[in-house]
Amino acid sequence: MSSTATKSNGRGRPKVRPSVLGNRKPSARASAAEKEQDIYDAIVASVMGQRLKPGTKLPELALCELFGVGRSLVQKVLQRLAHDHVVQLRPNRGAIVAMPSPEEVGQLFEARRALEASVLPLVAERAARADYASLRRQLREEHKAMHRYAQTQWAGLASAFHLRLGELSGNPILYRYLSEIISRCSLVVALFQPPGNATCEHEEHVRVVDYLEQGNVRAAQREMKRHLIDLEHHIRLVEESTDQSLADILGLAAE
Amino acid sequence: MSSTATKSNGRGRPKVRPSVLGNRKPSARASAAEKEQDIYDAIVASVMGQRLKPGTKLPELALCELFGVGRSLVQKVLQRLAHDHVVQLRPNRGAIVAMPSPEEVGQLFEARRALEASVLPLVAERAARADYASLRRQLREEHKAMHRYAQTQWAGLASAFHLRLGELSGNPILYRYLSEIISRCSLVVALFQPPGNATCEHEEHVRVVDYLEQGNVRAAQREMKRHLIDLEHHIRLVEESTDQSLADILGLAAE
DNA sequence: TCCTTATTTTTTGTCGTCAATTAATGACTT
DNA sequence: AAGTCATTAATTGACGACAAAAAATAAGGA
Numbered sequence: 251m252s253s254t255a256t257k258s259n260g261r262g263r264p265k266v267r268p269s270v271l272g273n274r275k276p277s278a279r280a281s282a283a284e285k286e287q288d289i290y291d292a293i294v295a296s297v298m299g300q301r302l303k304p305g306t307k308l309p310e311l312a313l314c315e316l317f318g319v320g321r322s323l324v325q326k327v328l329q330r331l332a333h334d335h336v337v338q339l340r341p342n343r344g345a346i347v348a349m350p351s352p353e354e355v356g357q358l359f360e361a362r363r364a365l366e367a368s369v370l371p372l373v374a375e376r377a378a379r380a381d382y383a384s385l386r387r388q389l390r391e392e393h394k395a396m397h398r399y400a401q402t403q404w405a406g407l408a409s410a411f412h413l414r415l416g417e418l419s420g421n422p423i424l425y426r427y428l429s430e431i432i433s434r435c436s437l438v439v440a441l442f443q444p445p446g447n448a449t450c451e452h453e454e455h456v457r458v459v460d461y462l463e464q465g466n467v468r469a470a471q472r473e474m475k476r477h478l479i480d481l482e483h484h485i486r487l488v489e490e491s492t493d494q495s496l497a498d499i500l501g502l503a504a505e
Numbered sequence: 506m507s508s509t510a511t512k513s514n515g516r517g518r519p520k521v522r523p524s525v526l527g528n529r530k531p532s533a534r535a536s537a538a539e540k541e542q543d544i545y546d547a548i549v550a551s552v553m554g555q556r557l558k559p560g561t562k563l564p565e566l567a568l569c570e571l572f573g574v575g576r577s578l579v580q581k582v583l584q585r586l587a588h589d590h591v592v593q594l595r596p597n598r599g600a601i602v603a604m605p606s607p608e609e610v611g612q613l614f615e616a617r618r619a620l621e622a623s624v625l626p627l628v629a630e631r632a633a634r635a636d637y638a639s640l641r642r643q644l645r646e647e648h649k650a651m652h653r654y655a656q657t658q659w660a661g662l663a664s665a666f667h668l669r670l671g672e673l674s675g676n677p678i679l680y681r682y683l684s685e686i687i688s689r690c691s692l693v694v695a696l697f698q699p700p701g702n703a704t705c706e707h708e709e710h711v712r713v714v715d716y717l718e719q720g721n722v723r724a725a726q727r728e729m730k731r732h733l734i735d736l737e738h739h740i741r742l743v744e745e746s747t748d749q750s751l752a753d754i755l756g757l758a759a760e
Numbered sequence: 761t762c763c764t765t766a767t768t769t770t771t772t773g774t775c776g777t778c779a780a781t782t783a784a785t786g787a788c789t790t
Numbered sequence: 791a792a793g794t795c796a797t798t799a800a801t802t803g804a805c806g807a808c809a810a811a812a813a814a815t816a817a818g819g820a
Contacts, residue, residue, distance in 0.1 A: 282804070283596070320805045321772095322577075329584065341538065342772060342811055361678040364623035372619070423616040427682050436774065537773070564801065575775045576802095597781055597802060 270330050282323065289317050289327045292480045297336055297347055298440045304349030308337060335434050342388045348437075355438055359482040366412065366478065369428060370458075372419040374467045380461045381418055388414060389459070393452045409436055435481075442488045451477065537578065538739055542583045544572050552591055552602055553695045559604030561593060577683045590689050603692075614737040617686045621667065621733065624683060625713075627674040629722045636673055637718045643669060644714070648707045665693055666710050690736075697743045705731065 296302040314325045351359065361372045367478035377385075392407050416428035454477040461470035497502045551557040568579045587594040593603045605613065632640075647662050664687045670681035709732040716725035 311771075322804055325772095326584075329581075333588065343813095344772065357676050357678050360627070362680075363675075364627070364679060368619035368623045372615075420616055421612050421619075422611050423686070424619060427616075431678070486609055566801075577774055580803095598783095599802065 270397075282319075285317070285319055286323050286327055289313065289319070289323065290330060292317075292388055293327070293331060294336060297437065300443075302347050302408070304347050306347045306440060308345045308347065334430065336437065346491060349441070350438055355482075355485070358431065358434055358438065359478060362428075362435060363475050363478045365424070365428050365431060366415070369419045369421075369424055370414055370420060370462065370470050370474065371467050372424070373415055374462050374465060374470070376420045377418050377462070382459060382470050385411075385414060385418075385459050389452065392455075396452070406436070408451060409433075411451075411475075415458075439485060442485055451481070454480070515650055537574075540572070540574055541578055543580055544568065544574070544578065548582070548586060549591060552692065555695060555698075557602050559696060561602045563600045563602065565599070584635050589685065591692065598621060604696070605689075605693055610737075610740070613686065613689055613693065614733060617683075617690060618636075618730050618733045620679070620683050620686060621670070621729050624671055624674045624676075624679055625717065625725050625729065626722050627676060627679070629717050629720060629725070631675045632673050632717070637714060639716050640666075640669060640673075641711075644707065644710055647710075651707070661691070663706060664688075666706075670713075694740060697740055706736075709735070 275346050293302070293308070302308075310321050310328070313327075314321055315429065317324075328337060328339060328345045331337040332345065335348055335350075337345040339345050389411060392411060395407055412432055413425075413429060416425040419425060454473065457473050458470050458477070461467075461473055548563070563583070564657070565576050565579050565583070568582075569576055572579075583592060583594060583600045586592040587600065590603055590605075592600040594600050644666060647666060650662055655674075667687055668680075668684060671678040674680060709728065712728050713725050713732070716722075716728055
């Protein structure tokens, strides 16, 4: 018999109360809506920062204690996360961090190519000189930042250009769809991204703006499409090169 | 003093317990998930059938009694309806049936044109002979049904063609976005549709399929775009011709 | 030794209850 | 008489509680 276990009959599921997830103080008191957003942001940030790996379970009670809120708020957040494909929600089995299959990744990038191409004509139709100037300014900032920051924080900056294009389309609906897709792509990139490699997308971005400003929409679409295909290929390479981590992932999922 | 009101001091908000909404028996016992879907479908059907007019309030308690479920289920349904833009959810003020502004309608149709155009190349790339045959069969059915049924039930059939195209694209993500947009468009059509007018879209649909099967994607896109612009114009005309109903709508919203 | 089974804990799904905000009227004031 | 204020109902927001399903292990059998 072990020394510490006092007569534990040992039948049934073992109690795992230690709650390995670090205990975070409930921070400053905030309104419920803000708390909800905080929880959402915290989970998204953890997934993006690879501290929550795909397949990890997210029990409601743990999140409740961790953030000091009731289950209704946690459920609402999980619902939203599921809608944004950050987590997967299985009936009666709870939420786990999403792990998109290679097939889904393909569909994701295909949809992204289609959407971004559809957005460009609207941009060309509506953007003014000042908008192009602001785009180019943003591209310069992005280029400078790329060398300065770690790519973890830089991940968001890379998408900013694409998001800005969606914004310039002047159509909020297409913009929201594009935001959703870009977020999911960023998540995929984050999942397969070994630290310290990031493609420089600067030149391709500049070319897209050039074509747009010249009024050559067709060329801009071609350039954008090629750029996105490049990005996908890059992900695929990384994905293949790290298939031993796939075992890790499965191991962790089984945990 | 009135005869029935026994000493009602009459101060404060009057009690309006009669619950004017007809009481529906809780029907057959179903699993919770099915009940949720039932509630969702019932509300969508009521909105589509113009029995729930824009601006109508949807109190949670009323829905609870009406369907015999707790508030959590109703809240989940309202959340979903809000996400699908069937209802509008205002903080602390409950849900009302959505009433899209003319501007939103414009953005909606613009987004739809963009999406449907993006889908066509994928369809042309992937559809096989059998798919085109099935499309044409569906078009014939649609044409026959158009003369037989009332347009209320026919509203769903009209969208079926477009949905099928989205399905044939082979991309579930684009298909879901297209479904969302088409649903919202159908809702707009339902809102502004006086009984007994429906455009015959048959010929235009056939032309799109013709072009697609010939491999002339560009022409198919042009045809589709024109078809959708026609549809939007038709809505606009109806909308203008019924602006006295706008007063009705506002009156009802103030109720 | 491996597979099946029984039991216990965990975890989710749903409901009812309480506090807080909003809406709607009558009463009061100018 | 019209506008403002106070009082009351209605309604949402959030929490905790109970029941049901799933998960995880030890015990028992082939």
